[in-house]
Amino acid sequence: MEKHRNKFFTTFLIAGTLFIAGLAISARSRVEREVPLRSSLASEDVQVKAIKEEKAVIFSPDGKYTLTVYNASQTNGVLLQTFSVFSEEDKTPVKIFEKESNAQNLVSVPPNTFSPDNKYIFLRYEDSGKSRYIVLRTDAKDIKEGSKLIEIETLFAEKQSNFVITDVTGWGSYSLIVINTDTKDGKKGPSWWFDLSNFSFIRLSSRFN
């Protein structure tokens, strides 16, 4: 009788343990379950790239600041590109950047150009078939002592010679720019923060695809 009772008791305990373990596993897997309903759609490039004489307007994410890009043809065949910013409160445009460009090195406005606090913007231009990125303040003040802009690529190459920048995607915070890199031999590299508070590069454990 006692033998049967022990057997029943043991079976009950093991079943209970398995039940609780099962619940724990099921709760964990439920979070990761994905049910794709449709196939992917093509991604659309929302980049604003003025390639002829025209004016482009880009709003900050909160709509409080506006960046205007004006391309004006010069007599020598180059375009004079003028970048200005104005705020909702103060409608006076502040010229933050001007450059004479041609079709090969035109400056464009990438997606996510404004920092979340609207204090900075980053821009992109082509140089010998390679994208280069510059950062500027939206109030036209020096971003670094004696300099209105920072060119990310050059600074990165000075500090991280084993990686090359493939993309600058946006802002991870007020002063953190998100950078994707590859290794020099073409393998996928890590993402980095470019920290504007001290102009350092912080290697990240995950990549912003």
Add this chain to the structure above:
Amino acid sequence: MAKKRKGNFPYVITGLFIVLTSLGIFILKRSFNEARCANTLSCEESLSFSVNNDENAIFNGGKMNPPEIDLSLLTGETSVLGSATTSSDKRIEVDLSTQILRAYNGDTLFMESRISSGKLFPTPTGEFTIWRKIRSTKMSGGSGAGYYYLPNVPYVMFFSNSQVSAGRGFSLHGTYWHNNFGHPMSHGCVNMITRDIKKLYEWADPPTTAEQKQSNPGDTGTKIIIYGKAP
């Protein structure tokens, strides 16, 4: 001697049961806490309307100023005269693979916007409905370097279905702490550009204007279809 050993057997099993049960409960509690809410620390609090204009936000280790919400503009009313009828033709589609949201009224595209879906914790896929809209709330979660505290998260539209319960707090909402749309960044919610979600908030059902604190309790709203796999 053998009898004594046999007599201890139930106690050994009982001890083992207690240890394994405790372990099971620990794992279960951890999984539950991670799974239950999109924002693990604020959890139920993030489902409620709140304005904290005097607080700083914390994200990626940095302090930030959340957008001030003008309480004098907000009304407690939860219904809008003349727009109480809901349109079943409205739907919001979120493609996680391209990180693009599109809102349609029938076949007409109302809006297209880049979003940021879940990075560390995935955004659930499936067909949902908006069950609540609130003008502002507080969200917090994570730990260590990943800790975040975000008061005044604007234009929050919570969604749920039979598999993803309302209490887990998944939502579409405005974002003032990053500008990296088009790339996964969130803890499971759908982060949106604030100027875009403001328009979507006013367009989507249940009917609410930007000046209202929240939608009517129990009102169900626009369908949200989330699909694809985030990059």
